[in-house]
Amino acid sequence: MQKLELYYPEKRVAELNFLSEYSDSILAYQKQKQVVDFQSPPSDKHEMVKIESYMKAIPQSLIKELSTLPVVTGLKISRTNEINLKNVALEQGKKALPLQTPTEVPEKEQPPQHKEIPSFKMDVQKIHNGNLRLTIVSDNKKHFLFKMFGVLAQNNIQVISGNTYPHGDVLTGSFVVNRINKEQIQYIQQQLSEAFSSTEMGNGGFKSFVRPELSDSNLELFFDEKGSLPSIKIVAVQNDFLLRYMVQEAFVTFDIEVTVARFGYRGKTIEDQYYIKLTNDSPVNLELVKQIEKYFSRR
Amino acid sequence: MLRVEIFFPMSIDLEKLEQELRDTNVVSIAASEVRLFGDTVKSHDMYRGVERAIRHAQKIKVEIVTPKQSLPIVLKKLKEVVDEKQLSAIKLFTSEMQDLQSLQNEVMH
Numbered sequence: 001m002q003k004l005e006l007y008y009p010e011k012r013v014a015e016l017n018f019l020s021e022y023s024d025s026i027l028a029y030q031k032q033k034q035v036v037d038f039q040s041p042p043s044d045k046h047e048m049v050k051i052e053s054y055m056k057a058i059p060q061s062l063i064k065e066l067s068t069l070p071v072v073t074g075l076k077i078s079r080t081n082e083i084n085l086k087n088v089a090l091e092q093g094k095k096a097l098p099l100q101t102p103t104e105v106p107e108k109e110q111p112p113q114h115k116e117i118p119s120f121k122m123d124v125q126k127i128h129n130g131n132l133r134l135t136i137v138s139d140n141k142k143h144f145l146f147k148m149f150g151v152l153a154q155n156n157i158q159v160i161s162g163n164t165y166p167h168g169d170v171l172t173g174s175f176v177v178n179r180i181n182k183e184q185i186q187y188i189q190q191q192l193s194e195a196f197s198s199t200e201m202g203n204g205g206f207k208s209f210v211r212p213e214l215s216d217s218n219l220e221l222f223f224d225e226k227g228s229l230p231s232i233k234i235v236a237v238q239n240d241f242l243l244r245y246m247v248q249e250a251f252v253t254f255d256i257e258v259t260v261a262r263f264g265y266r267g268k269t270i271e272d273q274y275y276i277k278l279t280n281d282s283p284v285n286l287e288l289v290k291q292i293e294k295y296f297s298r299r
Numbered sequence: 300m301l302r303v304e305i306f307f308p309m310s311i312d313l314e315k316l317e318q319e320l321r322d323t324n325v326v327s328i329a330a331s332e333v334r335l336f337g338d339t340v341k342s343h344d345m346y347r348g349v350e351r352a353i354r355h356a357q358k359i360k361v362e363i364v365t366p367k368q369s370l371p372i373v374l375k376k377l378k379e380v381v382d383e384k385q386l387s388a389i390k391l392f393t394s395e396m397q398d399l400q401s402l403q404n405e406v407m408h
Binding site: 001003052054078079080081082083084085088139169252253254255288291294 | 304308309310312314333345346347348357374375377378381389390391392393394395
């Protein structure tokens with residue numbers, strides 16, 4: 001096996017779609033910031049992604065095709081071996097491990113038929129006491145709350161109450177927040193629009209937050225599996241903009257997708273209920289909730 | 300030295316994995332979040348009533364640097380984690396590495 005590594009501007013990564021014609025294994029990319037040209041003005045600097053592609057052998061035609069692209073940087077080819085864990089004996093040292101196992105060659109990948117363009121719609125409504133209701137509708141469901149609470153935390157805005165519910169292919173979120181001025185609303189709308197129009201999770205482009213200290217007494221998790229969907233209730237005796245964002249960070253980390261959620265806020269206590277979408281990959285059970293608790297205790 | 304690269308789902312318990320590997324004489328463990336593309340992660344979704352192909356998935360890439368002689372035990376530990384979590388289609392790659400000490404020795408002689 002050979003491994004091809006290169007860096008490419010994130011915005012132009014679609015130009016590398018032809019790689020899937022060559023890669024008979026997997027193609028991975030991870031976000032990595034890199035300045036391309038020190039001579040260029042700051043606005044010309046690109047956010048690069050690192051592309052890693054594993055292939056049986058790298059054909060000359062691929063190298064030629066890559067050489068026609070002007071912005072390929074850091075091209076590196078190295079040798080690697082693929083090991084099939086199924087062939088690994090569980091008894092230690094029983095047999096020598098094959099370093100070069102034959103790999104299954106998947107059928108040629110079909111190019112995607114439709115582009116993924118997440119939709120985003122925001123509506124602002126003035127309600128009682130000068131509070132505002134922000135209604136967000138987007139089909140970017142997977143990281144909906146992560147992006148939403150990230151932008152709100154960025155702007156030090158606490159959600160008083162709210163909920164999310166799915167409707168067809170979209171998820172609708174309604175969030176009641178304290179009075180904010182027009183300029184701030186426009187700024188938040190722009191930030192949300194940018195966050196939701198990207199299928200990337202990244203860190204949401206948010207600045208690094210100084211996280212509040214958590215202890216057992218100020219954050220509790222309750223698991224309920226009685227209903228049709230399992231739910232996790234979060235009770236936090238702490239008034240901090242970041243708590244809900246941190247909860248979403250944990251959900252992203254554990255690959256938990258929320259469908260219906262309710263957010264409540266009483267005095268200084270946050271009471272949120274998240275109904276979890278069931279997937280085959282990551283079962284939602286008490287063990288997972290304990291892992292999340294452990295995750296918070298390490299923060 | 301060998302570098303082992305393995306791709307896990309996001310739900311993997313990294314702390315437990317680290318504990319499992321702690322006694323196996325590994326030099327380092329690094330984890331990063333990546334997106335995987337390819338047939339193995341292909342799924343379908345409905346977008347505005349039209350079916351679309353989703354060709355990527357978020358994964359945790361774990362890079363382990365280990366002496367060659369420890370590879371069997373490292374693989375055994377990884378297999379135990381994979382079997383326990385009933386994970387399938389886990390990709391694992393190994394590549395040669397040279398440690399700085401042996402490289403310096405080679406240069407000196």
